Amino acid sequence: MSDKIFDKFQNSVSQLLIKHKSILDVLTKQQESITRVNRAIIKAVTSCGCIEINASKQEISDEISIEHIQDILDNHLSGQLCDHCQDIIKQEMGNHLFYLAALCNLLDLNLSDIIEKEQKKIHTLGIYNMLR
Template sequence: MKDVICDQFQDTVSQLLIKHKSILDVLTKQQESSTRVNRAIVKAVTSCGCVEIHAIKQEIGDEISMENIHEALNNHVKGQLCEQCREVVEQELGNHLFYIAALCNSLDLNLLDIILKEKKKINTLGIYNMLR
């Protein structure tokens, strides 16, 4: 079922993308949408305050095994998105996915195939995927 949803999404994007059909437009719109995702998250921190960012250097001691390394690392986010910020971030991520699908369409790539290849790669590499 999920593969059908992904393919349907990509097909719908193909049908709806009229004004920005050129790959140059798609590339710039995709970059803009990435910026808007970042901006929505920053606004959740700086305007709303529902989340905070506490970034510090991540120390990984020699005694920590690769299997337990994820427990030693922190994403630096404190708190949770409020409902309003969550809605904005989800909307911006949705727009970003739209332009990623549009880029795939422009280059005759299948979004699901890309997702499946990436999933296979990370499953194969396992914890060592974090080193890239």
Template sequence: MEHEDLPALQQAVERNLVRHRSILDIISKLEESDAKVNRAVARAVTMCGCIEIHASKQVFDGDLARSLATVNYHVNGELCEQCREQVETELGRHLYYLSALCNALQVDLGKVIKGELRRLAALGLFTLA
């Protein structure tokens, strides 16, 4: 794989990842980092309290534009500075191992992102995925 074809993060991870370079380490670290993202969100709710989760059934009335305005994330409040920093740190670690997985499999993360953007553009404004 040509390094100049890789996005900057993939290149940096390629140079940085030595100790856990096996794909077995990468996929398990990827999953662990995903769990840590979720844990940071849960801690923001249960330990800090800067955000609260108020969930109820989401109602789609057939008008997708109107539904987009009425459905919500079920999150009240905003992350405080400390929780935002923690969530961002964990997201960064998750992206690190996602990049490492791409490197191990010679997948161009930039190409994946472009493909997803193309898919979303082809779907138009709305998808209920």
């Protein structure tokens, strides 16, 4: 993805954020938006049933190298999001991105720079990024 996409998105958010201009409003709206993402995922499990969560303790042998840990760990999910649940989750994630960009705007931070820095860190650390 191009930096221009993130910059354009962040600029659009800046122009549209009228009602919730206070940092306090944006912080609470961002918290609410991630809660709505979580709720949409939970409803995909509990109301729709298109996905299931089957979680248990994950055992990692001391003999497994860090490079092979990903091969044995489970994401605890089974099934696949139906179109309806996928649409709702995408919408809620979009709302969350909106408030993340709004927070960046208020703090005079560039979302593209943040993503680029994180990408460089992930690329530099590679598999060792998992340890954080």
